[in-house]
Amino acid sequence: xxxxxxxxxxxxxxxxxxxxxxxxxxxxxxxxxxxxxxxxxxxxxxxxxxxxxxxxxxxxxxxxxxxxxxxxxxxxxxxxxxxxxxxxxxxxxxxxxxxxxxxxxxxxxxxxxxxxxxxxxxxxxxxxxxxxxxxxxxxxxxxxxxxxxxxxxxxxxxxxxxxxxxxxxxxxxxxxxxxxxxxxxxxxxxxxxxxxxxxxxxxxxxxxxxxxxxxxxxxxxxxxxxxxxxxxxxxxxxxxxxxxxxxxxxxxxxxxxxxxxxxxxxxxxxxxxxxxxxxxxxxxxxxxxxxxxxxxxxxxxxxxxxxxxxxxxxxxxxxxxxxxxxx
Amino acid sequence: xxxxxxxxxxxxxxxxxxxxxxxxxxxxxxxxxxxxxxxxxxxxxxxxxxxxxxxxxxxxxxxxxxxxxxxxxxxxxxxxxxxxxxxxxxxxxxxxxxxxxxxxxxxxxxxxxxxxxxxxxxxxxxxxxxxxxxxxxxxxxxxxxxxxxxxxxxxxxxxxxxxxxxxxxxxxxxxxxxxxxxxxxxxxxxxxxxxxxxxxxxxxxxxxxxxxxxxxxxxxxxxxxxxxxxxxxxxxxxxxxxxxxxxxxxxxxxxxxxxxxxxxxxxxxxxxxxxxxxxxxxxxxxxxxxxxxxxxxxxxxxxxxxxxxxxxxxxxxxxxxxxxxxxxxxxxxxxxxxxxxxxxxxxxxxxxxxxxxxxxxxxxxxxxxxxxxxxxxxxxxxxxxxxxxxxxxxxxxxxxxxxxxxxxxxxxxxxxxxxxxxxxxxxxxxxxxxxxxxxxxxxxxxxxxxxxxxxxxxxxxxxxxxxxxxxxxxxxxxxxxxxxxxxxxxxxxxxxxxxxxxxxxxxx
Numbered sequence: 001x002x003x004x005x006x007x008x009x010x011x012x013x014x015x016x017x018x019x020x021x022x023x024x025x026x027x028x029x030x031x032x033x034x035x036x037x038x039x040x041x042x043x044x045x046x047x048x049x050x051x052x053x054x055x056x057x058x059x060x061x062x063x064x065x066x067x068x069x070x071x072x073x074x075x076x077x078x079x080x081x082x083x084x085x086x087x088x089x090x091x092x093x094x095x096x097x098x099x100x101x102x103x104x105x106x107x108x109x110x111x112x113x114x115x116x117x118x119x120x121x122x123x124x125x126x127x128x129x130x131x132x133x134x135x136x137x138x139x140x141x142x143x144x145x146x147x148x149x150x151x152x153x154x155x156x157x158x159x160x161x162x163x164x165x166x167x168x169x170x171x172x173x174x175x176x177x178x179x180x181x182x183x184x185x186x187x188x189x190x191x192x193x194x195x196x197x198x199x200x201x202x203x204x205x206x207x208x209x210x211x212x213x214x215x216x217x218x219x220x221x222x223x224x225x226x227x228x229x230x231x232x233x234x235x236x237x238x239x240x241x242x243x244x245x246x247x248x249x250x251x252x253x254x255x256x257x258x259x260x261x262x263x264x265x266x267x268x269x270x271x272x273x274x275x276x277x278x279x280x281x282x283x284x285x286x287x288x289x290x291x292x293x294x295x296x297x298x299x300x301x302x303x304x305x306x307x308x309x310x311x312x313x314x315x316x317x318x319x320x321x322x323x324x325x326x327x
Numbered sequence: 328x329x330x331x332x333x334x335x336x337x338x339x340x341x342x343x344x345x346x347x348x349x350x351x352x353x354x355x356x357x358x359x360x361x362x363x364x365x366x367x368x369x370x371x372x373x374x375x376x377x378x379x380x381x382x383x384x385x386x387x388x389x390x391x392x393x394x395x396x397x398x399x400x401x402x403x404x405x406x407x408x409x410x411x412x413x414x415x416x417x418x419x420x421x422x423x424x425x426x427x428x429x430x431x432x433x434x435x436x437x438x439x440x441x442x443x444x445x446x447x448x449x450x451x452x453x454x455x456x457x458x459x460x461x462x463x464x465x466x467x468x469x470x471x472x473x474x475x476x477x478x479x480x481x482x483x484x485x486x487x488x489x490x491x492x493x494x495x496x497x498x499x500x501x502x503x504x505x506x507x508x509x510x511x512x513x514x515x516x517x518x519x520x521x522x523x524x525x526x527x528x529x530x531x532x533x534x535x536x537x538x539x540x541x542x543x544x545x546x547x548x549x550x551x552x553x554x555x556x557x558x559x560x561x562x563x564x565x566x567x568x569x570x571x572x573x574x575x576x577x578x579x580x581x582x583x584x585x586x587x588x589x590x591x592x593x594x595x596x597x598x599x600x601x602x603x604x605x606x607x608x609x610x611x612x613x614x615x616x617x618x619x620x621x622x623x624x625x626x627x628x629x630x631x632x633x634x635x636x637x638x639x640x641x642x643x644x645x646x647x648x649x650x651x652x653x654x655x656x657x658x659x660x661x662x663x664x665x666x667x668x669x670x671x672x673x674x675x676x677x678x679x680x681x682x683x684x685x686x687x688x689x690x691x692x693x694x695x696x697x698x699x700x701x702x703x704x705x706x707x708x709x710x711x712x713x714x715x716x717x718x719x720x721x722x723x724x725x726x727x728x729x730x731x732x733x734x735x736x737x738x739x740x741x742x743x744x745x746x747x748x749x750x751x752x753x754x755x756x757x758x759x760x761x762x763x764x765x766x767x768x769x770x771x772x773x774x775x776x777x778x779x780x781x782x783x784x785x786x787x788x789x790x791x792x793x794x795x796x797x798x799x800x801x802x803x804x805x806x807x808x809x810x811x812x813x814x815x816x817x818x819x820x821x822x823x824x825x826x827x828x829x830x831x832x833x834x835x
Contacts, residue, residue: 018821
């Protein structure tokens with residue numbers, strides 16, 4: 001009992017954010033319920049992003065009724081590889097990644113050959129709400145297939161690694177690189193067994209990681225060290241993430257991004273209730289940083305100044321950068 | 328934000344204090360018992376009146392009955408008499424029953440029966456009484472004796488109260504010549520009272536006789552005489568024997584004044600005997616009975632005012648917030664993961680029907696089989712509604728089979744299953760399988776166990792009878808609960824499980 005109280009005190013001193021605090025002080029306070037559809041529906045997110053000039057994987061087409069399934073050929077006519085997604089899917093369910101065409105059929109990224117009939121069946125399933133959580137009707141999104149930058153080859157196992165940055169009122173507060181593992185089946189969700197690796201906000205150099213709530217420094221599948229890797233185009237990621245506040249209006253979000261070989265940083269999706277394991281990956285509590293941002297906001301408000309995305313990024317990098325001495 | 332916090336604090340304090348106040352009012356002012364086991368004394372008093380009626384003459388018998396202005400509440404009052412007309416009326420703070428008959432012959436017996444208890448008395452009326460009176464006229468030796476007695480009494484007293492008790496003490500001192508003269512050799516309480524009355528009247532202090540019955544069982548008794556006087560605020564009661572002040576708690580005032588207990592016309596040898604007995608009865612039942620017979624219907628606006636069958640439903644319903652509170656604490660303070668928010672409460676309610684052990688077994692078996700079916704249906708790629716319908720039907724069939732089997736095996740417990748809410752089970756299966764797909768089998772298992780633990784705890788809490796009684800009798804307690812829930816709504820501390828989840832931070 002006494003040990004638990006001591007642990008409580010120690011966590012509090014480190015500024016570790018718990019679920020109750022995240023919900024009460026951030027999610028409920030900064031995220032207005034009526035804006036949730038913007039992040040829950042990937043199509044709306046994408047349209048908003050395009051309007052705001054924020055980079056997202058190119059949208060090839062939308063299918064919203066059974067009748068429109070016949071448009072599928074036309075949508076993918078000029079593309080050999082593409083991704084089919086349910087707009088309101090969760091946890092990566094119902095996503096088909098087509099890597100190539102094979103005669104009249106399609107070849108998925110795992111090498112399976114599927115016919116056009118099977119694809120149409122899949123589209124119909126998505127429309128009927130098979131993959132949306134509430135079971136209500138959904139729409140299909142067909143978009144550009146991201147090719148991950150080769151930089152991740154050494155520290156990743158299959159799948160597409162993504163970068164999550166938590167953004168409070170437009171200020172990036174913490175970042176993490178999520179690497180799929182054998183256990184996570186190529187998915188980048190931490191609770192499915194993916195690795196989270198902290199990223200220094202100032203430089204984009206990776207720190208140590210977390211795997212199933214433990215601290216790690218090597219990838220369990222490849223054995224390569226996960227820390228000390230310089231992520232390319234880091235400022236691009238930061239600006240992209242900071243711009244998402246204007247995009248969706250939600251004050252506390254997790255921005256999931258990928259680094260495409262050709263197009264650079266792209267936004268995949270936004271999350272209105274970002275998880276807390278990012279703290280373990282960065283070995284740093286969120287509360288200290290969010291408090292710093294809130295203090296900054298209060299100060300700016302008293303001066304009646306509104307900062308641009310670039311200024312916010314600069315503030316975050318100056319304040320939260322972990323310029324660790326070279327070993 | 329700050330004003331919101333203040334708003335919330337005020338609301339919480341308001342609700343909690345309102346709940347506590349109402350409950351305290353019910354317990355301390357209305358005197359509603361806090362547990363169901365609490366019992367109260369119920370007194371049955373029989374006054375038996377016997378007399379010989381004169382032939383060919385109408386009979387009219389008048390007897391005082393308790394005015395019931397004390398803290399006793401009458402539950403039941405009856406006048407038992409053959410061929411007599413009964414009439415009760417109030418005269419000068421007394422109640423008088425008049426039995427009358429045109430013709431009666433031989434030995435007559437009439438009964439007055441009263442059942443009363445010392446609870447749930449309503450507001451006492453403000454006491455009123457005279458504080459001055461004219462002196463009785465005395466002359467000769469008596470006058471001198473009285474004045475000789477009064478002089479030291481005046482000296483030894485400070486106010487009305489001490490004056491009266493001093494006077495009574497003096498009158499009881501039979502060695503005093505003056506007292507002996509005034510008593511005239513008769514040392515009965517009645518005569519002492521007369522002398523005290525005389526002394527006080529000279530001092531212009533009013534005095535009234537009070538006739539009481541002592542609440543003790545199995546002991547023949549006659550009304551005991553007390554004296555009382557009004558001091559401007561309260562009535563003060565004195566024993567004519569000792570001058571002791573204050574009416575003991577077990578005395579019931581039967582009537583005031585100088586008149587005898589009964590007066591009879593058309594008969595003779597009237598005699599009254601009192602028989603008392605008491606029994607203990609369940610306090611809350613007593614309150615309900617009191618409710619039926621008195622105007623002070625204290626429980627009328629409580630849940631006891633509902634029809635009995637509705638009451639039983641409410642006894643279950645009113646415990647649901649407590650079950651929800653358990654879930655709230657387990658989830659937000661403990662960090663236990665459960666299936667949905669209130670599913671555990673619903674399952675806990677279902678346990679009422681099946682008993683705990685059997686309920687858990689049933690829940691586990693049906694959910695496990697349902698999950699198997701659900702994972703098979705998954706391959707068929709059905710839409711949600713048809714899929715749910717199939718699972719529900721399967722659950723119904725499964726429950727029917729279990730009932731049949733257990734009946735054949737002679738386990739009557741299996742039959743209670745029929746009422747086990749099937750929709751709850753179906754939804755549990757559906758949500759569990761979604762959890763399984765999204766977060767994996769381990770997590771689904773963890774959630775299922777968490778749900779069972781939460782449901783079990785909620786069920787155990789909700790089936791504590793004392794607690795059910797308490798919440799049902801004092802529903803204002805729920806306001807306190809709401810206050811707590813509101814406060815929990817802004818709880819920011821860690822959940823217990825987070826202390827373990829984040830322990831990686833403390834390794835350095």
